[in-house]
Amino acid sequence: MLINEIIWLLIVFPLIINSKNIDENSEENYNELPKDFIYLDPNNVNGPLTINRTEDDGTKRNLFSFIHHEEKIKSITEEEFRNMKNETEKKSEYICEMYGVNRPEGMKGHEISCPPHYNLVIDKAFYGRYVNDTTHCPIKNLTPEIKEKIKFNDCGKEYLKNIKGKCEGRNYCSIFVSNYFYKDSCKGVYKYLNVDYHCIKEPELKEEKIAIVMFRDSITSNSIDENSVSEFYQYAKIHGYDFYYETYNYIPYRSIFFMKLFSIIERMIEGLKQKKYDWIFWVDTDTMIMNPNIRLETFLPNEKMPKIHFIAGFGERGGFQAGVFFIRVHEWSLNMLMRSISYSYYYPNRYIPFDDQSSMNNVLTDKSVDESDNYIIVPPKWFNNNRYKIEKGDFLLHVMGDYGRKSQIASEFRNRIKNDNEWYNKTNAQMRQEVLEYYNLPKDKQIHIKYQ
Structure with a gap:
């Protein structure tokens, strides 16, 4: 069987099979309890979850009790938005024909874009060459035959409907x-x-919609995984995020770590089709929330970074850490995830140290396609901190490694922080200032990853 047919069966077919579930669950949100979970206290829906009340050890945290009121951070105010012009002046761009590459996967497109809070309106699109035009995209070999073709008439065709379908209503294309x-x-x-x-201004100043996605095919009582699902479910409910907890492994022939990518792809397709959310926040179930006051929006790109679609912390061996990351609902993201899932099929003899993580890392750093404008690697302290470097006020603790001791370590931290309010005092304003200072650094001063 040809490799493309194999990849279609292994990647696309499971998504088609599962599309029924995607559509049926389209109304699912944080108000739906995760599979097999119940409220620890049946009379308190604003509290922790458990899979077994009888076996529960009583150490689960009620995150609602640690929340303090803080205004949401916005890039601009409502008044500033109202005072913005309704539309921009018209622009005209000439995009030269590409030579040498036939497939779009090997091309780097020309981008047209709008300022933040504006979307594209396409007024005209012509493919060819206008009559006697030798100025735009100059012809290197201007033969008499070519001169004759453009001497009296435009040589080409209008493609307004086509470009409208691709670009209109988007911030950039x-x-x-x-x-x-x-x-x-x-x-x-x-x-x-x-x-x-x-460009026309958006009808209203919208907030970014975020979905939290997790996967675990089996969970035991009082484990770090059970506590993690309980905490992120509460966190989503507190801050108004959608919450998705996946449990079914429909690719048992592959490393289970790839279910992370399949779970995200399901939501990515749903987000693209239904415009239900703008970002997906992936989090491993060996992660605990240290400061539930820190909102996910605090880490999103600023208005100067509309092309950043992937945000991850620095990790091992010069790559990024895939235990916790943000990925924008965008066709670039879907393509990147599909390439990552198929990576080991195209390189079957290449050593891949961390399965999904190294596959994604190598797709991003592959020299054949420059993806550096579309992702940013951030300090691991932000949301991939480990137990040796965690400090009071930090957002998350990711208990990486320590196999066999993860649940014990998480339990020790829960006991350490439950009565110490200093762990919850860092504000979104403080965290956002730190984030923006890093985002405003020159690119060569930011963290970079390398091919693994």
């Missing part, structure tokens, strides 16, 4: 220009796509 995408109605002539567009 990547456009690929080649005969692969558009019919060559001007054979032998070096062509361009002329796009006229302007």
